[in-house]
Amino acid sequence: MPILVYWPSNTVFCVNKGRVRTNEFNGLYYFIGSHPKQRHARTRIGVGSVPGPTSPAGHTLNSITEAISSPAREFPVWVASLLLVVTGIIAGCDQNEPIVPYDVPTKVPAALLAERDRMLAAIVPKDNQAWFFKVTGPESEVESLASDFRRFVEKIEFQAGEPLLDSLPDGWRRGGEKPMRFATLDVDLANKQLNISVSKLGLQEDWDEQIKMNVNRWRGQLGLPASEEKWAAAGPLDVGTAESPSVWVDLLAPATAADKAGPSMMADPPFGGAATGTPLVQGSVETPTSDPTPSGAASGDADVAADSRLKYDLPEGWRAGRMTSMRMAAFRVGPEDLEAEFTVIPAGGDLRGNVARWLGQVREGEVPAEVVDQALTDAQKIDVDGRSAQRFLLSGDDASSGTIIDATIVPLEDGFSLFMKMTGPAETVSQQSDNIATFLESLELNL
Secondary structure: OOEEEEOOOOOEEEEEOOEEOOEEEOOEEEOOOOOOOOOOOOOOOOOOOOOOOOOOOOEEHHHHHHHHOOOOOOOOOOHHHHHHHHHHHHHHHOOOOOOOOOOOOOOOOHHHOOOOEEEEEEEEEEOOEEEEEEEEEEHHHHHHHHHHHHHHHHOOOEEOOEEOOOOOOOOEEEOOOOOOOOEEEEEEOOOOEEEEEEEEEEOOOOHHHHHHHHHHHHHHHOOOOOOOOHHHHOEEEOOOOOOOOEEEEEEEOOOOHHHOOOOOOOOOOOOOOOOOOOOOOOOOOOOOOOOOOOOOOOHHHHOOOOOOOEEOOOOOOOEEOOOOOOOOEEEEEOOHHHOEEEEEEEEEOOHHHHHHHHHHHHOOOOOOHHHHHHHHHHOEEEEEOOEEEEEEEEOOOOOOOOEEEEEEEEEOOOOEEEEEEEEEEHHHHHHOHHHHHHHHHHOEEOO
């Protein structure tokens, strides 16, 4: 790199490897040497870098000495000093600046990391229902709530099969209504407001498996791997009014996002279906299954009125069907010897997982991924009460025989969807296609 030297005479030299270079400042050259054009050029400048190009006429240090000793000019006594300085410059031009190593930490300081999420949940069985109490938030805030939350669930009272929420701890209050929740409790803490969700599902025959499925789904939401232990490593909870052992869940998310096992869907509600290994589009599997009828219930119990939050025009020939705790509406369609069933069920789950499961109900053997892909591509895009929805017609290799499914999925809030599905003989379901469309067009959701 050339070096600029500022001398008392305001003459600037640029010396590199024993050769003098010329540079241009504002269109002028500076140089002391034997070149006729440049010999007496002088430019007064301040200290700075050399931006201009090197002159094609380079001159050795001998040229400088020769120019200085020329009889044409007289130079002051500083000539000797000049030679000493120039010699020092030459010696230093070839020296490179040393490389200075720096240790840069790659681990983010703990103080800068986002606080981990923690989830507390309780599952309480009561009157053929599983009641879910759940709160999720920053670890420190949830910790400040943990004791009061657990004590609240342990002492919960029920009336007519529902938890009494009239008397709440200090700082707690009933929140606004949300779809598919029995209630929301808002809790004001030091730095944040947390929301406790209260929801319910029908009890399954295998209580332990129902617990395990829900806890593993919650583990997935926090980025934790699934557990094969009983209750997915959840513990017991003593609730005096419960009819079976209740469950206490305390989960802490990994310290870094890289440790997470999957995407998070904190708002997902509990579910009553079985998990599936089908690859997901988003979230964790939360699928409605064939609806469980409480043990000992007779088929005559089915003629229960549909949920009043649904309003619709009932197609001609549709009859009241078998209702369960999971169904908002159910109808029987077609002749008795070729009867199909139409159900309306709110639940969670991802699109691909549910379509793959339904295909497994109407096809023999494992369903290839390309078949699921094609079903997703062929889905009909429709609107149901102003909401975007998708309608699927799913069958085996022969769509004119066997069992087929005509299903519509309507996304709702909080990770829920409304599943409206007709299952039955191909002949009956195909004949009901227009009636299904009429039902969907008339449907009003007051959720």
